Amino acid sequence: MGETMNALIVRAPMDFSIEKVKIPQVPDGGLMLKVLACGLCGSDLRTLRIGHRKVKFPFTIGHEICARVENYGKEYNGSWKIGDTLAVSPLVYCGKCDFCLNGEYELCSNYKEIAQTWPGGFSEYMTLPKEAVERGTILLVPKGMNPAHATIVEPLSSCINAQEKANVSAGDSVLIIGAGPIGTLHLELARARGASQVIVADISDDRLKLASSYQPDLIVNTQKQDLNAEVLKATNGYGPGVIITANPDPATQVAAVEIARKGGRILIFGGLPKDKETPGINMNTVHYNALHLIGTTIFAPWHNKTALELLSSGGISAEKFISHQFKLTEFVEGAHLALEGKARKIVFIP
Ligand SMILES: [Zn+2]
Ligand SMILES: [Zn+2]
Incomplete structure (x- = not known):
């Protein structure tokens, strides 16, 4: 040495x-x-x-x-x-x-x-x-x-903690918002845990292209397509039972609450910038749609x-x-x- x-x-x-x-x-x-x-x-x-x-x-x-x-x-x-x-x-x-x-x-x-x-x-x-x-x-x-x-x-350890807390399991339809490295790990982990449908959304074609090698069931570019409409169509109008936000944009947390299936679980995985910590989530939707908001860390x-x-x-x-x-x-x-x-x-x- x-x-x-x-x-x-x-x-x-x-x-x-x-x-x-x-x-x-x-x-x-x-x-x-x-x-x-x-x-x-x-x-x-x-x-x-x-x-x-x-x-x-x-x-x-x-x-x-x-x-x-x-x-x-x-x-x-x-x-x-x-x-x-x-x-x-x-x-x-x-x-x-x-x-x-x-x-x-x-x-x-x-x-x-x-x-x-x-x-x-x-x-x-x-x-x-x-x-x-x-x-x-x-x-x-x-x-x-x-x-x-x-x-x-x-990095996989944090994803495992999160998906355990949200009980991602066989038959789940999972939407992952954010196709970066962590979103991609979530995609593969959700499949490994038995999810029957995995949808990936992002604003970047570069990131979506990297994620496409994992062959998600649906890819949505939210800059060009209407996330809500695409996801509802792909889930027979019900919405995904699990949504994972793996990105720093508060608007995606607001959207997750609107899109989720009734009784669905929303994993707040990505943190938000300090000046954007309080997105305007409709808490009546959380209430009436019986949603679970799940925060996880480390x-x-x-x-x-x-x-x-x-x-x-x-x-x-x-x-x-x-x-x-x-x-x-x-x-x-x-x-x-x-x-x-x-x-x-x-x-x-x-
Ligand atoms: Zn790390
Ligand atoms: Zn301690």
């Missing part, structure tokens, strides 16, 4: 590059990891664009990580051994709050995140603190699984475990989902491709 390594350093919004930095010291009770692959997430793009309230620049982000154990610190008593390959998701639960005690880890009041509290994975090496070893979302990757594929565990350890199982068994294809792979040294080039909306999922390999 040399003295220096390549790492992404984000200095300010839209000011980032790969630099030579010192390899960190392995912390007491923690692990030194060699990063094998790290995925670029929509939230990373937002951090690159405008920063993040929990990230202090200069900083190394990257939270969809697959890495190999290189070494461990003093008094390490975790179960992973040198040479093990790990899928590292960023959440580190407190383990003490009422939600953690209740087993509702995804609601933890005091969770921390790798790539916010500690440096992330767009780097040749990274360390895991003792806290993450003890209460983190870290899984042993089965032998033979492609490290790039293991980076999809993290995930618990078992969603993480299910994600790895689905990906390693091929129930969800990581290979198909990853549209590009770049070397870490090509980070700037890859990030710009994603910032321009021309990639589904980019994974960087140090």
Whole structure:
């Protein structure tokens, strides 16, 4: 192991590059990891664009990580051994709050995140603190699984939590509004859970084209077509039983309430910009149509475990989902491709 390594350093919004930095010291009770692959997430793009309230620049982000154990610190008593390959998701639960005690880890009041509290994975090496070893979302990757594929565990985990909460199941008609990477994962997951019809809507032909390789039952460009009319026609006038909003436009949440089948479940998956947090939803429609509005965020350890199982068994294809792979040294080039909306999922390999 040399003295220096390549790492992404984000200095300010839209000011980032790969630099030579010192390899960190392995912390007491923690692990030194060699990063094998790290995925670029929509939230990373937002951090690159405008920063993040929990990230202090200069900083190394990257939270969809697959890495190999290189070494461990003093008094390490975790179960992973040198040479093990790990899928590292960023959440580190407190383990003490009422939600953690209740087993509702995804609601933890005091969770921390790798790539916010500690440096992330767009780097040749990274360390895991003792806290993450003890209460983190870290899984042993089965032998033979492609490290790039293991980076999809993290984004898929949030989708699994959401679809479990909405009980997406056999026979459901599902409308996904937003055909970005997360919308696409929702599409494949809904199918894996037995949905009989999956409809995808977006404003971007580029994104719809990327999603079309998943052969949804219907694709709607909401710039050019009337979403309400198209979806009602495709569902025999009833509307979809499940609607997932995977985008930051408040108008799509308003529309979801109008379009949903009576008794339907609406998953509010995508967050909204701070100045658009209160869309004018017709709450009488929610009332009279007996709708369920379901908010979800992050995930618990078992969603993480299910994600790895689905990906390693091929129930969800990581290979198909990853549209590009770049070397870490090509980070700037890859990030710009994603910032321009021309990639589904980019994974960087140090
Ligand atoms: Zn992510
Ligand atoms: Zn907690």
